[in-house]
Amino acid sequence: MxxxxxxxxxxxxxxxxxxxxxxxxxxxxxxxxxxxxxxxxxxxxxxxxxxxxxxxxxxxxxxxxxxxxxxxxxxxxxxxxCMSGESKPLGGDLAAAIERTFGGVEALKTAFVNEGIGHFGSGWVWLAAEGDTLKVVSTHDAGCLVTEAGVTPILVCDLWEHAYYLDHQQDRKGFLEAWFDKLVDWSFAGQQYAAARGQGAAYAYPAAVPA
Incomplete structure (x- = not known):
């Protein structure tokens, strides 16, 4: 189980x-x-x-x-x-990749938030890597990047209303902007990006245990 x-x-x-x-x-x-x-x-x-x-x-x-x-x-x-209550600054290879792909972290934020608010209905917005190449994508409902060969998730934010409605009501944009600015654990994201490039293991859910 x-x-x-x-x-x-x-x-x-x-x-x-x-x-x-x-x-x-x-x-x-x-x-x-x-x-x-x-x-x-x-x-x-x-x-x-x-x-x-x-x-x-x-x-x-x-x-x-x-x-x-x-x-x-x-x-x-x-x-x-993907979240932390403590400041986890962006740096290293991931920062360089964000600069190379998006032109900086603010441009990534814009792409991430726009993807999230443009996604109709429930789902998830992701920063993902294919090797050392970054991209922002969204998936519908339970869509999960585990099924995408060669793709490593770097960050994800929940777009289902239960994730933000008590705190932000219908303001998905405000939630995404605040989430990106204040909660992202860039240390974890950096580890995922290193794994995408063959340096260490990517996140895996805890293995099943005997019932």
Missing amino acids: FVLPDLTYAYDALEPVISSKTMHHHHDKHHAKYIEVLNQLLKDSGAAPATMEAAIRDAAGKNAKVFNNAAQAWNHAFFWL
């Missing part, structure tokens, strides 16, 4: 951009429900994937219920790690 990863910071660490109330609801209830449903679906089917990544890939295009719950579990776990 798969487990709900603990947050690496306090529930109020992301305030005022994301409130403690939102974090308790989003992590403890919403994310936890995906894990609960996924584990029951796998138990009922007799499937026992060792990793969340395998569950996602095995279900893609074949089993929508398993895919949606597994991909959403993975996306949320990755999302928590």
Whole structure:
């Protein structure tokens, strides 16, 4: 069975951009429900994937219920790690790649926010890498970059309304701008970019444990 990863910071660490109330609801209830449903679906089917990544890939295009719950579990776990309540400055190879691709971090912010507000309905907005090349993309609903061969997620922000509505109501743009300016953990993003270039391992969801 798969487990709900603990947050690496306090529930109020992301305030005022994301409130403690939102974090308790989003992590403890919403994310936890995906894990609960996924584990029951796998138990009922007799499937026992060792990793969340395998569950996602095995279900893609074949089993929508398993895919949606597994991909959403993975996306949320990755999302928590993309944020920090402490300042984690941008630097190194990732900073150079952002300058090379977008013309600087402010231009990346503009592209990221525009992709997010231009995305209709629920989903996710990503900064991703193919080798050392960066791009900003969005995915619908439970869309997950785990299914994209050769693509490494660097950052992601949740575009589902439950991620921001308590704190920002319908102002998705304001949420994305504040999120980018104040919450991004550039240290984690840098590790992901290094992994995309063959330097270390990219993020993987905690492996399944015996029931």
